Amino acid sequence: MNDQSKRRILFVDDEPMVLKGLQRTLRKMRGEWEMTFASSSKEALDILDSGSYDVIVSDLRMPEMDGTQLLAEVKSKHPQVVRIILSGQVEQEATFKSLQMAHQSLSKPCDADILKHTLNKLFGLRSLLEDESIKRIVSQTETLPSLPAVYTEVINELQSQDPSVKKIAEIISSDLAMTAKILQVVNSAFFGLVRKISNPKEAVMLLGTETIKALVLSVKIFSQFNHKKFAWFNFDELFNHSMSVSMFAQTISKQEHLEQTLVNNSLMAGMFHDLGKLILVTNFQKPYQKVLTEAAKTKQNLWDLESEMFGTSHAEIGAYLMGLWGLEYPVIEAIAFHHRPAKSLSNSTGLLTAVHFGDAFDRLKNGANDLSSEMGLRQLDRGYLDNLGVAGRINDWQTVCNELTERKV
DSSP states (O other): OOOTTSEEEEEEOSOHHHHHHHHHHTGGGGGTEEEEEESSHHHHHHHHHHSOOSEEEEESOOSSSOHHHHHHHHHHHOTTSEEEEEEOGGGHHHHHHHTTTOSEEEESSOOHHHHHHHHHHHHHHHHHTOOHHHHHHHHHOSSOOOOOHHHHHHHHHHTSSSOOHHHHHHHHHTSHHHHHHHHHHHTSTTTOOSSOOOSHHHHHHHHOHHHHHHHHHHHHHHHTSOTGGGTTSOHHHHHHHHHHHHHHHHHHHHHTTOOHHHHHHHHHHHHTTTHHHHHHHHHSHHHHHHHHHHHHHHOOOHHHHHHHHHSSOHHHHHHHHHHHTTOOHHHHHHHHTSSOGGGSSOOSSSHHHHHHHHHHHHHHTTSOOOTTSHHHHHHSOHHHHHHHTOGGGHHHHHHHHHHHHHHHO
């Protein structure tokens, strides 16, 4: 009889010694996880057909049916199962192909602590977003964006023993369309640079790897969608709003002297806080058009109308996807609760605070320009800020964000 309180994980590898090694290194996790080990893709599919699992962790190279083919079957038959692929360095090209089917890729041999950390993050995400409505929406999506291969290449280079700015620039330059878009954004008013940047290497050196990392991911994700097919939705407006929120979130993070890792992640959190809207626009076109029209007409909160229509909102959907991609928990939390921060488990000023304020400030720029106004109070969760003891910082944050906006003009 299964212990319903335990997370169920299926490990798949055709090498018996690898499976034995996993059993040995993960023995301490038996109190929290129920682990099953399969030596072939066929055995793994039979196991999944006979019971419910939370995660499958599969080797990439296997005979008869490899890891990519296996995860394609799992995605089709068991879309609720989180899919992780394990691959070696020599399998880089095949790994990029597998990312279309996997939520996350880990290098092989995978350190037990890294595997535990990755799985625990995923389980934390599941606990955070346990609502079945989110799983249902995500499982029904036909155009769920995949983690871009070029982004994975950049991450791998940054995590190498001797990361190279030249190599990162070469990776970016290999995608001409992305390079053009990144240079367009870098040379726009958003960054307010005093001279024009002409190539990716200059951009990396001037803006830093964290900014470039966020830009690579955002540009590639937005380019995955056919804008002409959804002409009724303004993708450029969403991209510009996301860019603004990322800049405001980073400014607030620095203003509040958050630790450097949070400052670094603020760009990513701000850039993708509305990622869920892309999922709803491209997969639920008619009902989402109705929601957007109703929100514009009645001035009701968009996220409330989304919840009425879909049982969840763009915030939770976007956070769920970013979690499957393996982004840090503070980023996921900031995205999930940026409209309803009081519902989070956080009790300190962090990324969520910065993104919540940045989003409210940017949406008010063309309406009420004072966050202390009645309209401003609708956008900001004053009770949440009071509980953190930072409500008195609103005017200071508004000042620094206004200064940033003026520099962009």
